[in-house]
Amino acid sequence: xxxxxxxxxxxxxxxxxxxxxxxxxxxxxxxxxxxxxxxxxxxxxxxxxxxxxxxxxxxxxxxxxxxxxxxxxxxxxxxxxxxxxxxxxxxxxxxxxxxxxxxxxxxxxxxxxxxxxxxxxxxxxxxxxxxxxxxxxxxxxxxxxxxxxxxxxxxxxxxxxxxxxxxxxxxxxxxxxxx
Ligand SMILES: [Mg+2]
Numbered sequence: 001x002x003x004x005x006x007x008x009x010x011x012x013x014x015x016x017x018x019x020x021x022x023x024x025x026x027x028x029x030x031x032x033x034x035x036x037x038x039x040x041x042x043x044x045x046x047x048x049x050x051x052x053x054x055x056x057x058x059x060x061x062x063x064x065x066x067x068x069x070x071x072x073x074x075x076x077x078x079x080x081x082x083x084x085x086x087x088x089x090x091x092x093x094x095x096x097x098x099x100x101x102x103x104x105x106x107x108x109x110x111x112x113x114x115x116x117x118x119x120x121x122x123x124x125x126x127x128x129x130x131x132x133x134x135x136x137x138x139x140x141x142x143x144x145x146x147x148x149x150x151x152x153x154x155x156x157x158x159x160x161x162x163x164x165x166x167x168x169x170x171x172x173x174x175x176x177x178x179x
Contacts, residue, residue: 020145050063087113121149139177
């Protein structure tokens with residue numbers, strides 16, 4: 001675990017989505033949507049540093065530039081770093097481990113489960129915050145590639161930064177927390 005300040009009274013929390021936010025997803029058929037838990041069986045292996053392949057269908061998950069550095073800095077500055085993702089927990093854990101970023105996330109702030117329909121990420125965030133009562137007055141940010149969460153987050157009094165599908169908004173995220 002990376003050392004960080006202010007562990008007992010977290011006042012700043014950032015939740016990252018996984019697919020297309022932390023990593024790019026390259027499928028054999030780019031016209032089809034793809035995500036970590038797509039397919040009946042999933043086996044992930046490291047192809048090169050920062051590149052994971054799902055062996056069943058050769059889909060590649062490539063860590064975006066700046067993710068490692070950003071999460072490391074956030075940790076160091078006392079920002080709690082979590083994941084909110086619509087996938088099977090084991091798949092996100094495995095991909096993060098292979099990409100070398102799993103250790104940066106605070107397990108109490110990781111909420112990953114596969115939804116049948118569209119994920120309610122606001123509910124997933126509320127579940128995490130409710131189980132961590134010390135976070136009541138925290139500044140909460142969601143970083144996600146899906147624009148539909150922007151207004152939902154605003155309505156629930158939280159903040160949102162869009163992560164474009166092929167870049168990572170490193171400076172915007174760090175700037176948001178004054179880093
Ligand atoms: Mg996504």
